[in-house]
Amino acid sequence: xxxxxxxxxxxxxxxxxxNKASRVEWITTNHFLSRYVExxxxxxxxGAGSGAYAFHYAKQGVNVHAMxxxxxxxxxxxxxxxxxxxxxxxxxxxxxxxxxxxxDVTLLLGPLYHLKEDDEKKQAIAEAFRITKRGxxxxxxHISPRAVFVTESFLYNAEFLGSDLYDSKSxxxxxxxxxxxxxxxxxxxxxxxxxxxxxxxxxxxxxELLTDKLDNLSEEQFDAWVAYHLHTCEEERLLDxxxxxxxxxxxx
Numbered sequence: 001x002x003x004x005x006x007x008x009x010x011x012x013x014x015x016x017x018x019n020k021a022s023r024v025e026w027i028t029t030n031h032f033l034s035r036y037v038e039x040x041x042x043x044x045x046x047g048a049g050s051g052a053y054a055f056h057y058a059k060q061g062v063n064v065h066a067m068x069x070x071x072x073x074x075x076x077x078x079x080x081x082x083x084x085x086x087x088x089x090x091x092x093x094x095x096x097x098x099x100x101x102x103x104d105v106t107l108l109l110g111p112l113y114h115l116k117e118d119d120e121k122k123q124a125i126a127e128a129f130r131i132t133k134r135g136x137x138x139x140x141x142h143i144s145p146r147a148v149f150v151t152e153s154f155l156y157n158a159e160f161l162g163s164d165l166y167d168s169k170s171x172x173x174x175x176x177x178x179x180x181x182x183x184x185x186x187x188x189x190x191x192x193x194x195x196x197x198x199x200x201x202x203x204x205x206x207x208e209l210l211t212d213k214l215d216n217l218s219e220e221q222f223d224a225w226v227a228y229h230l231h232t233c234e235e236e237r238l239l240d241x242x243x244x245x246x247x248x249x250x251x252x
Contacts, residue, residue: 012049013076020222021211025204025244026052027226028233029109029139032199032248036137037062037105044103044131046092046124047110051077051085058084065098069111092124101133109141109246113178121181121189129193132251137198140247145172145180146240151208152176183239186247195249202233202242 016026033053037043039061045054050073054066059082067090068074077087090097092111108128115121128138149171152160160166166173172180181189183200190197207214207229217225232238239245 007070007072012073015049016052019211019215020217021204021207021214024207024214024226024229028201028203028230029053029246030056031230032201032246033057033105033139041104042102043105043107044098045107045109046090046095046128046131047108048077049073049110051080051087053107053109054085055080055082058082065103067092067095092127093120094123095127095131098131100130101136103132104136106132106136106138109139112140112142112181116179118189121179125189125193129195129249129251134251136251138195138249138251140186140249141203142181142186142245142247143178144240144242144245145170145182147208147243148173148176148178148180150241151243155209155211183236183245186245190247190249193249194252196252197247198250199234199246199248200239201246201248202229202239203244203246205229205233205238205242208243 016022037057040063042063042065043054043057045064045066048054048066048068051066054064054077058064062084064085066077066085066087068077069089069091071089074087074089081087092108093115106128108124111124112121115124125140128140132138149166152165152173157165165175214222214225
């Protein structure tokens with residue numbers, strides 16, 4: 001499926017806010033981002049989608065350069081343009097228009113979902129590191145094949161288990177619109193990249209699987225669930241059962 005067609009089906013504008021389950025990813029990612037983004041910093045969001053994180057931090061006095069490959073997302077960002085945000089269409093694999101060591105913080109929170117080949121992923125990661133200052137921080141999101149196997153089995157496709165829709169040896173789903181990286185896959189991808197790993201966290205944990213139950217919680221109960229999630233979201237044994245994970249690196 002072409003990326004343009006995929007995002008006709010998935011509304012990125014509403015994805016992080018459509019229900020309590022989706023808010024877990026937003027809350028968790030900001031929980032970590034807020035430790036590293038300061039007023040006056042330069043933040044480059046390479047794969048900004050409709051700009052949720054970009055505009056959130058621009059409103060806090062951060063200088064933001066937001067880019068996305070899809071014209072649809074660029075138009076959405078342009079419609080809500082505010083001072084301090086530069087918006088343009090760009091491919092995360094080629095940010096040659098951005099000078100070396102420009103950003104204090106760089107976000108790569110979408111491109112690794114869609115790049116099929118390891119060389120393409122490495123290219124996007126290399127570009128994110130190139131444009132980040134020494135000592136700066138890079139946030140890179142990926143999707144776990146383990147979590148997708150579970151939700152495909154129990155939420156989305158009654159015919160999935162026992163089918164040929166996944167590799168019978170690795171149990172990686174196949175023929176889906178996204179690219180998957182397990183925790184080990186992501187860490188292997190980062191071998192040879194000079195960096196310090198700061199965090200590798202579960203952005204949403206079991207939220208997608210538990211969507212109906214989470215949406216029925218009171219706000220007080222939901223806050224308690226989020227507190228539990230934040231307490232456990234870096235536990236190694238739980239990481240691969242999160243749909244979305246984020247690898248956080250400091251450039252050395």
